[in-house]
Amino acid sequence: MNALHPASHQARDIASLWWWMLGGSWIGFLLVAGLLGAAWIRRRRAGPSEAVSTRIVVALGVVVPILVIATLFFISDVFVIRTTQAPAANATKLTVRVIGHQWWWEVRYAGTTAVTANEIHIPTRTPVLLQATSADVIHSFWVPELNRKIDTIPGQVNEIELDADTPGVYRGACAEYCGVQHAHMALAVYAQPPAAFRRWLAQQERPAKVSRTAGAALFLDGTCSQCHTIRGTSATGDAGPDLTHLASRATIAALTLANTPADLAAWITRNQEIKPGNRMVDVRISPAHLRALVAYLRSLR
Amino acid sequence: MAIATPVPVRERLERQWAERPGLLGWLTTTDHKRVGLLYFWTTLVLFGAGGAEALLMRTQLSSPNNHVVGPETYDQLFSLHGITMIFFFIIPMTTGAFGNYLIPLMIGARDMAFPRMNALSFWIFLGSAIFLYTSLALGTAPDAGWFDYVPLASRQFAPGRNIDFYCLALIFNGISSSLAASNFIVTILKLRAPDMSLNRVPLFCFAFLAASFGLLFALPALTADAIFLFLDRRVGTHFFDVAHGGSALLWQHLFWIFGHPEVYILIVPAFGIATSIIPAFTQHRVVAFPLVAIAELLVVFIGFGVWAHHMFATGLPTVTLVFFAAASALVIIPSTIQVFAWCLTILSGAARFKTPLLFIVGFILFFVIGGLTGIMFVAIPFDQQVTDTYFVIAHFHYIIFGAAVFPIFGGMYYWFPKLTGRMYFERPGQISFWIIFLGTNLLFFPMHIVGLDGMPRRVYTYPGGLGWGTYNLIETVGGFVTLAGILLLFGNLVWSFFRGMPVGIDPWHGPTLEWTISSPPPEYNFAVIPRVVSAYPNWDPPQRDGEPLVLDVGHEQPVTSPADGVLAEIADMPHESPWPILLAFCLTIVFAMLVIEKFAIAGIALGLCAIVLGAWHWQGAEE
Numbered sequence: 001m002n003a004l005h006p007a008s009h010q011a012r013d014i015a016s017l018w019w020w021m022l023g024g025s026w027i028g029f030l031l032v033a034g035l036l037g038a039a040w041i042r043r044r045r046a047g048p049s050e051a052v053s054t055r056i057v058v059a060l061g062v063v064v065p066i067l068v069i070a071t072l073f074f075i076s077d078v079f080v081i082r083t084t085q086a087p088a089a090n091a092t093k094l095t096v097r098v099i100g101h102q103w104w105w106e107v108r109y110a111g112t113t114a115v116t117a118n119e120i121h122i123p124t125r126t127p128v129l130l131q132a133t134s135a136d137v138i139h140s141f142w143v144p145e146l147n148r149k150i151d152t153i154p155g156q157v158n159e160i161e162l163d164a165d166t167p168g169v170y171r172g173a174c175a176e177y178c179g180v181q182h183a184h185m186a187l188a189v190y191a192q193p194p195a196a197f198r199r200w201l202a203q204q205e206r207p208a209k210v211s212r213t214a215g216a217a218l219f220l221d222g223t224c225s226q227c228h229t230i231r232g233t234s235a236t237g238d239a240g241p242d243l244t245h246l247a248s249r250a251t252i253a254a255l256t257l258a259n260t261p262a263d264l265a266a267w268i269t270r271n272q273e274i275k276p277g278n279r280m281v282d283v284r285i286s287p288a289h290l291r292a293l294v295a296y297l298r299s300l301r
Numbered sequence: 302m303a304i305a306t307p308v309p310v311r312e313r314l315e316r317q318w319a320e321r322p323g324l325l326g327w328l329t330t331t332d333h334k335r336v337g338l339l340y341f342w343t344t345l346v347l348f349g350a351g352g353a354e355a356l357l358m359r360t361q362l363s364s365p366n367n368h369v370v371g372p373e374t375y376d377q378l379f380s381l382h383g384i385t386m387i388f389f390f391i392i393p394m395t396t397g398a399f400g401n402y403l404i405p406l407m408i409g410a411r412d413m414a415f416p417r418m419n420a421l422s423f424w425i426f427l428g429s430a431i432f433l434y435t436s437l438a439l440g441t442a443p444d445a446g447w448f449d450y451v452p453l454a455s456r457q458f459a460p461g462r463n464i465d466f467y468c469l470a471l472i473f474n475g476i477s478s479s480l481a482a483s484n485f486i487v488t489i490l491k492l493r494a495p496d497m498s499l500n501r502v503p504l505f506c507f508a509f510l511a512a513s514f515g516l517l518f519a520l521p522a523l524t525a526d527a528i529f530l531f532l533d534r535r536v537g538t539h540f541f542d543v544a545h546g547g548s549a550l551l552w553q554h555l556f557w558i559f560g561h562p563e564v565y566i567l568i569v570p571a572f573g574i575a576t577s578i579i580p581a582f583t584q585h586r587v588v589a590f591p592l593v594a595i596a597e598l599l600v601v602f603i604g605f606g607v608w609a610h611h612m613f614a615t616g617l618p619t620v621t622l623v624f625f626a627a628a629s630a631l632v633i634i635p636s637t638i639q640v641f642a643w644c645l646t647i648l649s650g651a652a653r654f655k656t657p658l659l660f661i662v663g664f665i666l667f668f669v670i671g672g673l674t675g676i677m678f679v680a681i682p683f684d685q686q687v688t689d690t691y692f693v694i695a696h697f698h699y700i701i702f703g704a705a706v707f708p709i710f711g712g713m714y715y716w717f718p719k720l721t722g723r724m725y726f727e728r729p730g731q732i733s734f735w736i737i738f739l740g741t742n743l744l745f746f747p748m749h750i751v752g753l754d755g756m757p758r759r760v761y762t763y764p765g766g767l768g769w770g771t772y773n774l775i776e777t778v779g780g781f782v783t784l785a786g787i788l789l790l791f792g793n794l795v796w797s798f799f800r801g802m803p804v805g806i807d808p809w810h811g812p813t814l815e816w817t818i819s820s821p822p823p824e825y826n827f828a829v830i831p832r833v834v835s836a837y838p839n840w841d842p843p844q845r846d847g848e849p850l851v852l853d854v855g856h857e858q859p860v861t862s863p864a865d866g867v868l869a870e871i872a873d874m875p876h877e878s879p880w881p882i883l884l885a886f887c888l889t890i891v892f893a894m895l896v897i898e899k900f901a902i903a904g905i906a907l908g909l910c911a912i913v914l915g916a917w918h919w920q921g922a923e924e
Binding site: 001002003004010011013014017018021025028029032033035036038039040042043044045046047048049050053054056057058060061062064065066069070072073075076077078080081083084085102136137138140142144148149150151153154155156158159171173174175176177178179180181182183186276277 | 376445446450543622623630634638639642645647649653654666669670676681686690755759761762
């Protein structure tokens with residue numbers, strides 16, 4: 001998740017800004033270091049007169065900085081900012097709503113029933129409006145390879161644009177300290193060719209297939225359904241991530257673990273050890289029931 | 302320019318200014334030098350605490366998925382580290398210790414303007430430090446970061462006492478800082494030696510004047526913020542509660558209205574120390590003196606108009622962002638003026654690169670690096686990209702550790718002979734500089750890279766496979782190298798205290814008045830009140846015209862006019878007093894009772910405070 005490996009025109013503009021500023025900074029630093037170096041070399045001899053020194057201070061300390069900073073201000077805050085600020089109304093065709101939770105991301109697609117978590121799919125070469133808010137405390141949505149960050153603040157909707165150049169997985173993370181598990185609040189943006197994205201979205205919109213397995217019964221009759229939703233079943237809890245298509249995701253717990261049977265089982269029974277303080281409880285369950293439950297969750301494609 | 306004083310006069314002054322011996326003398330002292338030393342030792346202990354917290358964090362982060370401390374401990378560590386270093390180390394070390402000890406000496410005064418209030422500000426500071434660290438002992442230290450954003454810090458998400466300790470400790474500490482700041486302002490404006498007009502005031506004092514004005518105007522925003530939060534949490538108001546029409550961003554606005562000037566309040570005294578050390582080791586006046594003096598004041602003034610650049614990612618309207626970016630761009634100018642004035646002064650004089658000047662050269666380089674990354678935040682999109690990442694951690698540690706703390710180290714070496722009458726050991730001193738300089742760069746430079754590589758700040762751990770491990774390990778090594786250098790520095794000073802070569806009044810041929818009196822200075826500072834004709838009085842020939850101003854009846858102190866330094870009257874200064882420490886003790890009880898929500902007892906203790914204050918002033922009236 002490197003800000004200097006841009007994968008969108010926004011991130012590319014910011015990265016070029018950085019390289020120019022880095023170059024300018026080197027000149028400034030070498031200038032000061034050169035003056036101090038000269039003072040070291042000439043330390044036994046007197047330097048310029050007071051009048052000359054004052055003129056140099058005014059030139060290097062007032063005139064040059066005003067020119068440099070005015071240029072930087074003009075380029076970054078008049079031009080570059082146009083690409084990184086929120087897109088104009090109706091300029092985008094797809095809207096993704098991201099809601100920060102302690103410590104995971106809820107993801108909704110405007111105008112559809114699709115709900116997922118932590119893994120955001122977007123079509124490539126398509127401007128996407130991302131609307132960010134929070135269900136609890138302030139978080140910050142940040143995918144450095146695609147754009148600058150935007151805070152998610154309760155009672156407020158903030159917007160940025162995502163527009164990935166090429167298909168790929170772009171890691172992101174919560175950047176605003178949000179409590180004990182701030183460190184485990186990552187996310188991933190999956191940029192897909194538009195056709196593949198449309199297939200994915202259509203599949204995410206569907207409710208889960210009805211299941212009569214022992215695992216399904218455990219989930220729906222037990223405590224799981226109080227916090228998690230599986231669309232198309234009686235599970236409608238809204239404290240935790242929507243699990244309707246859990247098996248279509250590559251990771252669980254905001255990218256803390258891989259979505260494998262072993263990691264799922266570990267998460268269900270020992271999540272407080274893996275991500276201490278997270279809002280789920282360790283589920284006490286017999287090995288046979290755990291296998292059935294994991295099998296059910298793995299069937300939610 | 303030292304003038305010989307008759308022995309009987311000195312003996313009479315010594316009798317009149319002597320304080321009680323022993324512990325009782327320290328507890329009731331009003332001598333600015335003793336208060337300064339009390340501040341020094343207390344803040345040094347707190348520096349140790351903040352440093353230990355930092356090294357624990359660095360140890361935890363030395364490798365991915367480490368388990369040295371858990372998340373709850375880590376959150377308390379980074380919160381306390383920030384609060385401690387800012388409010389309980391740098392501010393009290395610069396204004397409290399350096400300012401208290403040196404400002405009266407530099408302006409030719411015998412004490413601070415309000416000696417008992419000065420003692421009071423120290424004892425309140427000590428009370429607030431004990432109060433804050435009690436929370437750590439109880440395992441409920443503040444854990445929402447030093448800027449403590451709501452709603453994370455609201456009762457709903459932080460039901461424990463951690464945040465109550467945060468609010469009350471900062472309100473408590475703020476009382477001390479406000480008292481100290483007003484004392485400095487009056488001292489610098491009214492207690493200067495006769496004829497020390499504003500253009501003859503040492504730049505050190507201008508810096509502390511700027512910092513004091515900054516504190517006085519910035520602290521109310523923080524205090525109001527902390528009071529609102531405490532009321533929200535324990536009384537049920539809704540200042541920050543979105544669900545009841547409050548605003549979460551209100552906290553941030555008020556916090557940063559305080560918080561950004563605060564950054565300059567931290568750094569400006571360091572500028573003052575630099576402008577004291579540079580002339581002494583170059584034997585050259587600071588070039589462009591009026592520009593530098595104005596720049597020191599301007600940097601704090603403009604600092605009040607830039608707060609929202611800490612909030613560029615909060616979704617403020619673009620026009621607001623651009624306004625604050627422009628204001629932030631303005632504040633760069635006074636800083637560049639000073640950097641080039643320092644460099645040109647070093648270049649102009651015959652520089653002797655002894656330990657204090659080495660620390661100042663290190664300070665200039667760090668300030669330039671941290672300043673250049675600071676200029677980058679004028680570019681709003683770049684700021685929004687790297688804010689809340691390790692890039693910002695790197696930026697402000699170059700400023701706060703590199704640029705604010707290095708002059709403190711340099712100043713410790715520079716004024717050590719004045720305080721102790723002995724010289725430190727030069728070679729170990731220079732070695733300590735190079736170790737700390739290397740360690741600081743190892744510690745903070747890689748943070749730029751790892752921040753650009755996507756590492757957010759305030760994470761207690763991070764996954765492997767993202768390429769962050771090596772940089773973090775280097776940083777941790779750098780942390781311990783820095784520690785080794787700091788230990789060598791203090792080892793040198795302690796050893797020198799016992800074994801250093803005795804020095805006379807003026808080992809450096811320093812420019813300002815503190816180098817005209819004995820080392821350590823007598824309790825009355827100046828037997829003869831000096832007359833001043835420039836900002837570098839020790840380099841001027843002795844002023845012999847006119848009757849020498851001896852003032853050897855009671856605690857006498859000349860009071861002069863603020864601008865021109867014309868002698869206006871002779872004031873009689875108060876003696877040592879037990880009331881400051883008693884008042885601070887009662888106030889500590891008030892805050893202790895507030896944190897455990899015993900509001901009635903807190904009210905009674907507040908009443909006690911009023912009684913003590915009454916007794917203090919009744920005593921004063923009788924004198």
